[in-house]
Amino acid sequence: MPDALLSVRGIHTYYGDSYVLQGVSLEQREGSIVAILGRNGMGKTTLIRSVAGLTPPREGEILFRGASLRGRPPYAIAQDGIALVPQGRRIFRSLSVRENLLLPTSGLARPRGGRWTLDSVLREFPQLAERINHSGGALSGGEQQMLAVGRALMANPHLILMDEPSEGLAPRLVQQVEGIMKSLREHGHAVLLVEQNFALAMSVADYVYVVASGRFVFEGPPAALAAAPDVLDQHLGVAGAKVN
Ligand SMILES: Nc1ncnc2c1ncn2[C@@H]1O[C@H](COP(=O)(O)OP(=O)(O)OP(=O)(O)O)[C@@H](O)[C@H]1O
Ligand SMILES: [Mg+2]
Incomplete structure (x- = not known):
């Protein structure tokens, strides 16, 4: 793909002797939403961790905007413009909303400029603005997810890695997460989304x-x-599922 933002080429990723990703290749265009679906324990988070540099592949190559990520530590990959919204959100419960948002940029030697600042993130997520001085632990699950996304945006990334953002959220909040992702795409961010929520992934990707x-x-x-019943049945357990 000539205009690929992200190219994953035949990667093999291990945890010690445990062989998890066994030759995975993926291409993602600028500004697109790509979804990774699969049952528990199949390697979705490991793929996200491979791209973020947290568990670098032992073989194969990952190119971001045409440059290899080989040997680059996670902070350098973040500086390149890849932000992670981790599974389980991982916000700091004892820090305030404001502190959680400011944390990722505070340590950067060269803050990435862009449209996202504390003010613009709070305009995008007015619910966070209302709770700016509350501690992260006092937020609802949906608000914590917004905070995790807002925190990622503060780095003005080209690509946002989102690992199961809908996990544990009530249906109304899942809809909100769907809206957030569509809005990110409208703002020109690409999203690499891991999901177990089939309907959500099918509607945004x-x-x-x-x-x-x-x-x-x-x-x-x-x-x-949607037209591949064998895949739906064997690998996703959603045979006969209605799409949209
Ligand atoms: N730190 C680790 N050390 C050893 N094995 C691990 C580690 N993390 C994950 N694994 C194993 O790697 C495999 C893939 O795990 P991964 O977390 O990528 O799955 P997943 O598709 O994200 O699952 P889930 O939907 O439950 O989040 C699983 O067999 C898991 O047990
Ligand atoms: Mg996972």
């Missing part, structure tokens, strides 16, 4: 990959996945 036991078993646009 431009392109979908299905992972099973560390390999991709399907890739294509959401409509093609």
Whole structure:
């Protein structure tokens, strides 16, 4: 793909002797939403961690905006413009909303400029503005998810890695997360989304990959996945699911 933002090329990723990603390749265009679907323990988070440099692949290559990420530590990858919204949100419960938002930029030697500042993030998420001095632990699950996204935006990333943002959220808040992702795409950010919420992924994604036991078993646009009953049944357990 000539205009790929992210190219993952045949990566193999391990935890010690445990062989998890077994030759995974993926391409993502600028400003697109790509979803990774798959059952528990199949390697979704490991893929996110591979891209973020937290568990670098032992073989294969990851290119971001045409440059290899090989050997780059997580902070350098963040500086390159990849932000992570981790599984379980990982906000600091004892710090205030403001402190949580300011933390990622406070340590950067060269803060990345861009449209996202404390003010613009708070305009995007008025619920956070109302709770600016509350501690992270006092927020609802949905507000914590907004905070995790807002914190990622503060780095003005090109690509946002989101690991199961809808996990544990009530349906109304899942809708809100869906709206947030569409709004990120409108603002020109690409999102690499890991989800177990099939309907959510199918409704926001431009392109979908299905992972099973560390390999991709399907890739294509959401409509093609909806028309692949074997994949839905075998790998996602959503046979006969209605899409939208
Ligand atoms: N730190 C680790 N050390 C050893 N093995 C790990 C580690 N983290 C994950 N694994 C194993 O790697 C495999 C893939 O895990 P991963 O977290 O990528 O799955 P996942 O698809 O994100 O699952 P979930 O949907 O439950 O979040 C699993 O078998 C898991 O047990
Ligand atoms: Mg996971």
